[in-house]
Amino acid sequence: MSLRVVDRQAVSETPHKRNPGFPLDLDWVARVRMNRSALERRAGTIGARRSVKKDHQLAWLLRAITMIDLTTLNSDDTDGRVERLCAKARQPVRHDILEGLGVGHLKIVPGAVCVYHSFVKTAVEALGGTGIPVAAVSTAFPHGLAPVETKIAEIEASVAAGAREIDIVIERGMVLRQDWQGLYEQVQAFRKACGDAHIKTILGTGELATQANVAKASLVCMMAGADFIKTSTGKEKVNADLVTSLSMIRMIRWFADETGIEIGYKPAGGISTAKSALDYMALMKEELGTHWLQPHLFRFGASSLLTDIERQLEHGLTGRYSADYRHPMV
Known part of the structure; x- marks a missing residue:
């Protein structure tokens, strides 16, 4: 079986101009409006209209793997757990499945491994030579x-x-x-502290009360120099959803139209099934174009998502669903 899939190394070489940051424009912020009912109607069409099937669906799922921030952010994390997660990142899908699908020659690995800042050194050492970046949650995560x-x-x-x-x-x-x-100045200071490391700003959207607040916060963070805007920490009662994603994606599109700078988007929290991943990818494709479905512009913040994708890939190959334990994470 031959699938039209782009490997991680190829997509990482795509030229991309980093966000230099812009002066805070409060007039632009004041012009932001969000119609929640309209957003809900639009988001409700995504799953119903998506029609990615068979080989095309398997290709999309393989692409999805390259856009996962493989994550462990538990209070009982240990060096051993992080090392096992990094081993999974090195080989996210079993060799026999990749060979059976005809893509064994591609470098299909996650977009990053995301850990608490105290485990960065462990993850960097475990991923040595792979080119897989380590992402750290910082600034008193999650609150x-x-x-x-x-x-x-x-x-x-x-x-x-x-x-x-x-x-x-x-x-x-x-x-x-x-x-x-105040928000602009803090994010600007964080961006400066990051240096060459890319900065993803987590908004905690489930705690921002309104979609207008979500949209305005997204815009201010982008003005301050954010490379990505991200929905959630995964610790809130309400995490990523398609309605909030639509608000943030449309601000990314507006920002790109006004400045020429492309900002990445990362939904996180509660995205655990291949079906939901496909819905988010369809939303990105329809709102921003296929171009945005690359690791430098789109990521999933997830831990269990990879397991379900691997099960779906095996089903596409064999026609049978396997148990989760055949695709262990850590």
Whole structure:
């Protein structure tokens, strides 16, 4: 079986201009409007209209793997668990499945491995020679409530340990108070601390009250220099969903239209099935184009998603669903 799939190494070489940051434009922020009913109607059409089937679906799922931030963010994480996760990142799909699908020659690996900043060194060593970047959650993850100096020190320590991507969390209270100047200045300071490491700003969308707040926070973070905007920490009661994703994606499109800069998007929290991954990919394709379905512009924040994708790939090859234990994570 031959599938039209682009491997991780090829897509990572796509030229991309990093967001340099822009002055805070409060007039632009004030112009943001979001119609929740319209967003819900549009989001409700995604699953119903998606028609990716058979070989094309398998190709999409293989592409999805290259856009996963393979994640462990548990309170009982250990060096051993992180090392096992990195081993899975090195070989996310069993050799026999890839060979059977005719893609054994492709380098199909996740977009990154995401860990707490205290495990960055362990992950960097475990992934040595693979080219897979390590992403660290910093800035008092998941709540973001710590002195700015402490949060900046966390970023700097993660970068020094070898993290190439930093997932920061914003202070949700700043959004609820409409303190756009304060939010802008904090994200700007975090971006500076990241240096060459890319910064993903986690909005904690389930705690921002309205879609207008989500959209405005997205815009302010992009003005401040964010390389990605991300929905959630995965620890909130409400995490990623298609309605919120639509609000954020449309701000990315507006920002690109106005500035010429392409910002990445990362839904996170609760995305655990291949079907839901396909829905998010369909949304990205329809709203921003196939071009955005690359690791430098789109990521899933997930831990269990890979297991279901691997099961679906084996089903496409054999016609049978296998048990989860045949595709262990850690």
